[in-house]
Amino acid sequence: MLDEDPRVAVVLADISAASLEAARRRHPDRVINVGIREQALIGVAGGLALAGMRPVVHTFPSFLVERPYEQVKLDLTHQGAGAVLVSWGGSYDMPDRWPHPPVACGRRAHRRHPGLDGARAGAPGRGGVAAA
Known part of the structure; x- marks a missing residue:
């Protein structure tokens, strides 16, 4: 996607940074690793979208919507800024590993914030994409 569309940017919080190193070298201005700063992860994405x-x-799912919940609400939803939120390691992927809770909170967020109407939750290979 980065090679095909100059508007695409990837924002990471250390997860998968090593896997995306080649892409970061090709597109250093569009592969951004904010480190372990979940709130900044969403804030940077919101700023990029507004630009x-x-x-x-x-x-991880819990780092994507639980820790930066306020930023998802303010920096994406209230601003009308679009972003694709991608997680790895839901409870069905690694239940015997680290305790990262499932993103049921995403469904609750959708009910409380109508600006998330376009939100979709999906699991590849698990029957497609369902509305959040």
Whole structure:
């Protein structure tokens, strides 16, 4: 996607940074690793979206919507800024590993914040994409 669309940017919070190193070398201005700063992860994505970019945000599910919940609400939803939020390691992927809770909180957020109407939750290979 980075090679095909100059508007796409990837924002990471250390998760998958090593896997995306080659992409970061090719596109250093559009592969951004904010480190272990979940709130900044969403804030940077919101700023990129408002500047006309198409941010793809990636980290563990709980770090994607629980820790930066206020930023999802303020920096994305209230601003009308779009971003693709991608997680790895839901409870069905690694139940015997680290305790990262499932993103049921995403469904609750959708009910409380109508600005998330376009939100979709999906699991590849698990029957497609369902509305959040």
